[in-house]
Amino acid sequence: VSLGDAASFVRASSAECTEADEGDLVAAAQADPGAFDALYSRYVTRIYRYIRLRVSEEQDALDLTQQVFLKALDALPRYHPFGIPFSAWLFRIARNAVTDHHRRSKSSIAWDLLPESLHPISDADPETAALSHESFSALHATLENLDPYRRELLALRFASELTVREISAVLGKPEATVKSDLRRTLQRLKGQQSED
């Protein structure tokens, strides 16, 4: 059994547990909106990170994050667990909220580019911190060369921690396509970094 197989098994098992557990949380929240709190706690950071990557202003990101959860709470009775995973449903709301936001504000500001507020604060030693900063700056520059679709893929996979399956549900694309696009994006990033 390769390390990859073992990792896949661990990941798949934990994903199943998470989904089962999440199903219970969703059912509880549908029965009693007071139980929505658990879902909110689970997703607030991930939703915020996704939105923060897609709008230029921190305040807008906070507003939209709040909107997403209010909308989700209102719409929860209509969510059907046999459709898409709850996570994908929630991120669809977030994605639509961001799209609406851009439409309303007619923003032309580039997004998905790791805003300053998302640069990690390191408690490592100065040398490591400097290296980290350098690598993030390089990453930032590399991301600028990606098209919005690929930047969104990265945001959904790394900031929102969605699996390929969940991303495919959010974007409405086949799982295989999303997987292949993500792998190609990684290869491209790796290639650009090694060129630099």
Place this chain on the structure above:
Amino acid sequence: VKTEAELRARYYDIVEDGADTGTVRLIETLDTAYQSGMPPASFVAETRALLRQRHAGPSRGRTVLGLALPSRARPFAGLAAVLLAAVLVTATVAYAANSILHIYHPEQPGPPPLSRLFWVPSLPPYPTVRYRTLDPARAAHESGYAVAYLHKPPLDLSTSVGVDIFPHVGWPPMVQPRLTAPRFQGLAVAIRSVVRYRGGGHTVIVLLNEPSPKAIRTRLLVLGERTIHLSNGEDAWASTDVSGSLPFIRPRFGAVQVLAWAHKQYVVSLFSDLPSARLRDMATDIAVIPPNADPRRRHFPRTWPAPLAPDRLPGRLRAVISGAATYEQRGPKLTIRYLVNFGSYSQGALYGLDKWQDVQLRIGFPPALQRHALTRAPEARFGSGAGGTGGNISFNVRGLGQQEIARLLRSGMQVRLTWSEQGKRRGQSFVVPVIAAKDCAAWDPGCQSTIPR
């Protein structure tokens, strides 16, 4: 820091088995970079509170026959400036002809006479309350002011007893007539005394209110959402406040029980986190001491201990202190008139609004209405104690009937206030109840306001 195995496990669906170290390092960089941002803790808590308010819904606060009572019924609510002043005034007029309180019985059949209703139990905003550590009976006797208190407070609530008395200054014609429609002028509730008992982690507040002569003369007073009978044979009115706006009685959105009844021209109320059955027992043990008939003999003795500092909520800023809105639908056009008051009740005073800059108000409606509004609060409305803004929002709603609109607006509108203070951008959210304009009643500050019209 995640190990390589952890990274491979986490990203099993995009990292191939044979992926080299360079790929894993890239994954590590992306993982670290993308997962470093966190929403501010205050924002997370604020949104959590907002969600709780939302699912509790304004209509689950104090209600009369299912109608959301206005925020004025809550301690921070109403037109802040008007209410603040109005609650601090007292009557100098005689009550001989106006001493009967007409109480509304929520159980009575038929639609409630909304235009005649007037909500009474009204706690003062907490920064204005400065308790003195005094025996309430002594306080009443020595000051000559009206005080209501527990005759024999239960031992478990006697750890700390505080008394605050609000001196009589007379009913004003109206504090800010410009802000109040003529038919509502002269309607006010005075606060006479607030006595707080604490012990065993619980709080009981005995409040003595006095409605204004005009309110007594012209209104049906609403004291609670259900009628109950006390063991002494008298009626009282109970309600439950889940608005979370009584943090010094029950923090964190716990339910606060309220029991109120009429006594001569007064309304006595008990507010507590204790079960309503205990409040019912206490209600028959309340002493109400009238004021000294000679106004010259009403005073605060110099020998009294100094008042304690007002209660504070560390780290908690209540920026939006009240709000009210009404809606009206004519054909496809939906008009919402709103009024939002903001200030700070967390710092012991209604402080420094003059230090706020670039105040913005974002108003969000239920998703089906697909409407958001952003407004910049006019600087002119900032005073030294409270500020506020109001306006109309009109938009077309197609395909939604009156019942659907009513259903959608039942959960209120979301108001998010943001401002700059000392170089930092801050924000806070609030749910403002929205009621049909036709259901406006005297106790609704949104209806009283003339600003949005």
